[in-house]
Amino acid sequence: MTTMTSATLDFPQSTTPELLRDAERSLMYVVTRPEKIMVRGKGSYLWDLDGKRYLDFIQGWAVNCLGHSPRVLTRALQQQAKELVNASPALLNEPMIRLAKLLTDHSCMDKVFFASTGAEANEGAIKLARKYGQRHLGGAYEVVTMWNGFHGRTLTMMSASGKQAWDGLFEPKVPGFTRVPLNDLDAVKQAVTQQTCAIMLEPVQGEAGVFSAEKSFVQGIRELCDERGILLILDEIQTGVGRTGTLFGYEQFGxxxxxxxxxxxxxxxxxxxxxxxxxxxxxxxxxxxxxxxCAQPLAMVAGLATVGEVIAKNISRKAHLRGTYLRRKLKVLRKEFGFTDLRGMGLLQAVDLPAPQAVEVANACLNDGLLINAPRPDTLRFMPALTVSNREVDEMLSILTGALRRYL
Ligand SMILES: Cc1ncc(COP(=O)(O)O)c(C=O)c1O
Structure with missing residues (x-):
């Protein structure tokens, strides 16, 4: 153990072997990370410790919807940090009330519970559905979910998710989930029993590789839920807040x-x-x-600043337009590289390569100053800031084209 002095807080000015060794020694291994240390972000760009710039089409996994460190967010955080960082989840704070009102005023929902991660919100959704089942459905507790769905990494959410690679991991899983193929309404109907309290899905399966639910499928599920008196849960962790071209994904399914x-x-x-x-x-x-x-003031002002800006500047519409532009350009590249599929909504899009080279292509892009994600061996996913410009889309495509030429 090192004694903490101000000197130990000084960080080298460039990536050194010592830093990388410290990272390997002291960070618990959960993933292999590239040997780059990110220090600064602005809009669509990130910079590493060595001053190299990256065009970011991952944005913290579709998180930074206004790009890196937008002024509206940093100003709100700074101001709130001076006033009150944390009171107590058992006490009201002003931004908590304002954010709940903003979200309910602009969605079909009536009430909000705030948490910190997507998995936590989804756990809450399952708890709420099970409680509803106890109260109104004779104790029904099962939830029908989709194969290849992704709902988070707590044990319950790993049980709810439909990621086959997780089967056998951390057993025994939490019981009460029945998985069915996405867009197979008959399978959903067969899976619903007297014990079912809810059906849960993502409007677009992002982590699986950007597979959209069909409109007729979602509408069929809605009808089924109404007939059986059970609940429809939409996981909009990835699709919400403008990503698909509307403020919430459900708006596109009627x-x-x-x-x-x-x-x-x-x-x-x-x-x-x-x-x-x-x-x-x-x-x-x-x-x-x-x-x-839950509902701590810094998070609340971050939400107010972000969602407020998305609504005030109609950034969902911009995401739709920019997504259309990206799709048009990808269609042109398809001719050269033979993409076998192009799919997605708004600024959540993917292409399938004709060969399983997506990871190699993403790594080559990283070296060339572009962050892009390969959710499957043959799939590249695009999830830039919703504020990305056409020029930045063009820059991304230019770097990507260079990498694709080396591999396809
Ligand atoms: C649809 C969906 N649900 C839930 C999660 C889990 O969110 P978190 O990682 O914040 O727990 C994710 C994360 O990728 C997601 O895409």
Whole structure:
């Protein structure tokens, strides 16, 4: 153990072997990270410790919807930090009331519970649905979810998710989830039993590789839920707050969910998530749900600044237009590289390569100053800031083209 002095807080001016060794020694291994240390971000760009600039089409996994460190967010955080960092989740604070009102005024939902991560909001959604099942559905507790769905990494959310690679991991999983293929309404109908309290899905499966639910599928699920008196939960952690071209993804399916979860973009980069529900579904009693950092003021002002800006500047519409531009340009590249599929909504898009070279291409892009994600061996995903410009889209495509030429 090192004694903490001000000197130990000084950070070298460039990436050194010692720093990388310290990282390997003291950070618990959960993922292999590139040997680059990020120190600064602005808009669509990130800089590492060695001063290298990266065009960021990952944006913290579709989190920084206004780009890196937007003024509206940093100013709100600075001002709030001077006033009150944390009171208590058991006390009201002003931004908490304002953010809950903003979200309910602009969605079909009536009430909000705030948390910090997407997985937490989703856990809350399952708890709420199970409580509703106890109260109104004779104790029904099962939730039908989708194969390849992704709902987070707590044990319950790993159980709810449909990621086959997780089967066998951390067993026994939490019981009560039945998985069915996305867009197979008959399979959903067969999976619903007397024990079912809810059906849960993402409007677009982002982590799986950007697979959209079909409109008729979501509408069919809505009808089924109404017929059976069960709940529809939409996980909008990745699709919410403008990403798909509307403020919330559900708006594009012509339905309203009973429960919706938000995360990622809702805090513009600050840890914030939300569980929203319609009034009749809000059945929690005192003590059923909570958490030390729930609705803490810094997160609340981050949400207010971000969602307020997205609404005030109609950034959802801009995401739609920019997404259309990106799609048009990708269609041109398709001719040269033979992409086998192009899909997505707004600024959540993907292409399938004709060969399983996506990871190699993403690594080559990183070296060339572009951050891009490969969610599957043959898939590249695009999730830039919603404020990305056409010029930045062109710059991304130019770097990507160079990398693709080396591999395809
Ligand atoms: C649709 C969806 N739900 C839930 C999560 C989990 O969110 P978090 O990592 O904040 O717990 C993610 C994260 O990628 C997601 O995409």
């Amino acid at each position: 339905i309203e969910p009973d429960i919706m979860t938000l995360g990622k973009g809702v805090g513009g980069g600050f840890p914030l998530s939300a569980l929203l529900a319609k009034d009749p579904v809000c059945v929690f009693e005192a003590g059923d749900q909570g958490g030390t950092f």
